Amino acid sequence: AQSVTQPDIHITVSEGASLELRCNYSYGATPYLFWYVQSPGQGLQLLLKYFSGDTLVQGIKGFEAEFKRSQSSFNLRKPSVHWSDAAEYFCAVGPLEKLTFGTGTRLTIIP
Amino acid sequence: DADVTQTPRNRITKTGKRIMLECSQTKGHDRMYWYRQDPGLGLRLIYYSFDVKDINKGEISDGYSVSRQAQAKFSLSLESAIPNQTALYFCATSGGAALVNEQFFGPGTRLTVL
Numbered sequence: 001a002q003s004v005t006q007p008d009i010h011i012t013v014s015e016g017a018s019l020e021l022r023c024n025y026s027y028g029a030t031p032y033l034f035w036y037v038q039s040p041g042q043g044l045q046l047l048l049k050y051f052s053g054d055t056l057v058q059g060i061k062g063f064e065a066e067f068k069r070s071q072s073s074f075n076l077r078k079p080s081v082h083w084s085d086a087a088e089y090f091c092a093v094g095p096l097e098k099l100t101f102g103t104g105t106r107l108t109i110i111p
Numbered sequence: 112d113a114d115v116t117q118t119p120r121n122r123i124t125k126t127g128k129r130i131m132l133e134c135s136q137t138k139g140h141d142r143m144y145w146y147r148q149d150p151g152l153g154l155r156l157i158y159y160s161f162d163v164k165d166i167n168k169g170e171i172s173d174g175y176s177v178s179r180q181a182q183a184k185f186s187l188s189l190e191s192a193i194p195n196q197t198a199l200y201f202c203a204t205s206g207g208a209a210l211v212n213e214q215f216f217g218p219g220t221r222l223t224v225l
Contacts, residue, residue: 043218
């Protein structure tokens with residue numbers, strides 16, 4: 001069965017600092033991997049996705065993620081966070097019609 | 112204009128009441144989904160539909176039913192609401208299997224069952 005683990009429930013970083021959010025997955029084949037962001041009171045917005053090809057994926061808002069098959073990971077990174085990045089972030093794996101989401105990481109930005 | 116809309120956005124109801132949550136989309140997508148989100152649990156799939164005649168149970172379908180009235184409309188019903196169905200409910204859509212795509216989410220419906 002497919003599964004996703006986001007080990008960090010809550011992360012706090014200073015504005016301008018770098019960010020890495022962790023995601024580990026379990027999947028029987030080559031995974032489809034996604035990162036979504038949920039701002040307070042909003043629905044989910046796709047940041048980036050990986051289906052195949054280059055393992056370093058660029059997304060919107062300056063985010064990137066790297067697929068590492070050997071580590072079953074798909075960590076999200078941003079070199080310099082902005083106050084507007086405060087939100088909850090979800091990693092998801094699976095075929096598009098049956099995504100499994102992680103439990104989310106809440107990101108707090110301090111001035 | 113929003114591509115995926117959900118009504119109502121907020122609803123408070125009582126135990127035992129029948130509730131319907133509605134989802135409409137203007138993206139022309141065939142596939143539609145209903146999820147619930149609970150704090151600390153992420154999103155869990157309730158039902159999904161590949162077209163009007165194809166409806167499938169998800170991970171947590173017990174206590175819920177759905178209706179796909181048209182390609183653009185997918186409703187979720189709670190026949191007899193109970194307090195542990197208090198959650199944030201999301202509708203999502205996606206294109207067909209041949210498309211490298213993503214799921215597009217509505218803004219959510221916050222449901223409270225007293």
